[in-house]
Amino acid sequence: MKIMTALRLTGMTLGISLTAALCLSASAMAKGTGYIFVSNEKTNNIIVLESKTLKLVKDLKTSRRPRDMHFSDDHTKLYVACGDDDVIDIIDVAKLEVIGKIATGSSPEAFMVDEQKRRIYVSNEEGSSMSIIDMDQQITLAEVPTGAEPEGVWLAPDRKTVYVTSEVGDLIHHIDLEAGHVIEDVVVGTRPRRFAATPDGNELWVTTELSGEVWIIDRGPFKVLGKIEFFPPGMRKTDVTPVGITMTSDGKTAYVTLGHAAHVAVVDVPSKKTLSYILVGKRSWGITLSKDEKTLYVANGLGDDITVIDVASRKAVTSVPVGRIPYSVVIDE
């Protein structure tokens, strides 16, 4: 296995990050602001909304093509992968400012943060690889080859294993972090995109966009357990293009965005049955549950808005215009 063992260091970002780290210690105890963050691929910004009123707090400029976002464990920082500048921007949540950048591979899309090990695992869409980044030194420790167009990244609770989808390869890669390469693959439906996992971490749920399914994978032994198809009312099977997925903390309910079918599917996890469909906007992708699990937020990529859903009544409450091509929604709470 030929791994990119070359350590890459960007002098520019190192300086910024050290300063940033010092400044941040003071605000490290910040409480949740309740702000909603929506990344917008085409307008190179994050729209920050107040969660109660849904009013605009800030139009936060980022590097180009912001996509996947994750908070640091203490929520003082928000990381956002910016695909057209090959960086992950670091945002100070209290100041709502970009305070640093971490270089990635070509066109970073999705990532996971391991704060204990101080690592970021990021899929590089154009690079057909996953970068392992040291957060403190801000250097790429390794670039693990994957199938073409890698997207979803999921870090196992043992922090020794990462799973990555390859949209073109129709594969889920099992990457052993100690070995530093893919050790096995499992074949799923067409164009696998993103992950959710059951709370025990045993089952991985993967959306397969073009075959219109969610595939369920047993992590040990690494094999396919089954798949779920979707039939939202009034929609053709071919419109069903699932991308986003999230699960409640009790592992009982999963919510899946169905892309061009403009619905969110509500799935009972134990029985793997779809309970209902909620109408949302055009090409729904990113989906996030509020901490109390009472509200769902869905990014409508071709509607330039987000849909806010009341979980209890399974109804869309309102939609809010954001930037162009919204990708992901996260909430600071």
Place this chain on the structure above:
Amino acid sequence: MNELIRPYVLLFALCCVSQTALAQLQAVTPTAATQTDKKIPIGFLELKTDSRYEPVRAYERLILKKPEHPFPGAQVGIEDAKSQQRAIGAEITLERMTAATAQDAPALLKAAIERGMNYVLLDVPSDTYKSLVEIAKGRDVILFNVSVPEDILRRDVCARELVHVFPSQAQMSDALVQFLVSKKWRDYLVLQGPDPYDDLITKAFTKSAQKFGARIVANQRFQPGTDPRQREKNNPALLSAINKDWDVTFIADKAFEFARQVPFQTVKPRPVVGAIGLETVAWHWTWEHNGAAQVNSRFSRYAPNRKMEGADWAAWMAVKMVATSALRSRSTEFKPIRDFMMGPGTFDADKGLAVSVRAWDHQLRQAVLLAGDYYVSASAPLEGFLHRTNELDSLGDDETDTPCHLNR
């Protein structure tokens, strides 16, 4: 990636790797863990001299178009299949075979089949197909048509060993008329050139107009030239000065000499489609949905000096169909791979609905793009054009439209 603003310092590299572009190419190199002795060889058969790839010139030093063989498309397909090697259990390889003349092509194909090549992409003109199909008949081989739209290959040559990945004329003209009808532009002025191919294109367009309830209000034959005595045949304004109104001007002009003079020169302000203006294509470099942007970007690594076009897409797709069929049938053997491809197989074409092979004439059912210079105005099938089983079958020959019935 800009080297100036992102200086990489390589600490552990034994040899100096200064370009991230190089690093990315290395990242997709087959690795020890995926190495396997088994191979699935794919051939790419072309002719050394193929008039379709002659530059289109206004005169010697003014080159209007420079068509290129779609081989880089197949190379991208091979790159994409690399990560699937481990799961397939075989390496998919690509061999470019160039026949000196059309007469040499059958022998080259025969030798390739005999050394175990089961999949061959054909990038040859339509009149070469018959001799190649003769060689393939009854053998364990699939020939992929990646560059010829002529309906005659689907309707009359109609061979079990052929799969037409490139869209047919019928699919493309249906796509165009669906788009025009969706705009309620139903009356067409046809300007037809002297080439026999222009006649084929016009016939396909006329048939599509009938199919979707549109009308050809006039069919004017043009003759390129500047002879004032022939001005009724070589002047776009005079050719379009007809005693009826029309919505859209359709041009059939393989030579492309006349077509480029037509936009903005008709007597009435009417959009121009066909050979110029809004064109019907299998792929366009500005298509940015369905992961197309990433395919275009991977293509540019193999062909940095041009944009990805329809035949490139078809070559990429053909390799992808072999790889996906091997992956899904969990086999490296010919029969299961063929049975999957011709049967239940659906493939991600990076342009909308999943594509698959029509059982009756082995045409790949697929979306067709309607593109101007810098934008894809629409993807057909257009919304509202329905079909009882698959909307993609609203384009081109449905089972009842063709004399070819490979499934019977």
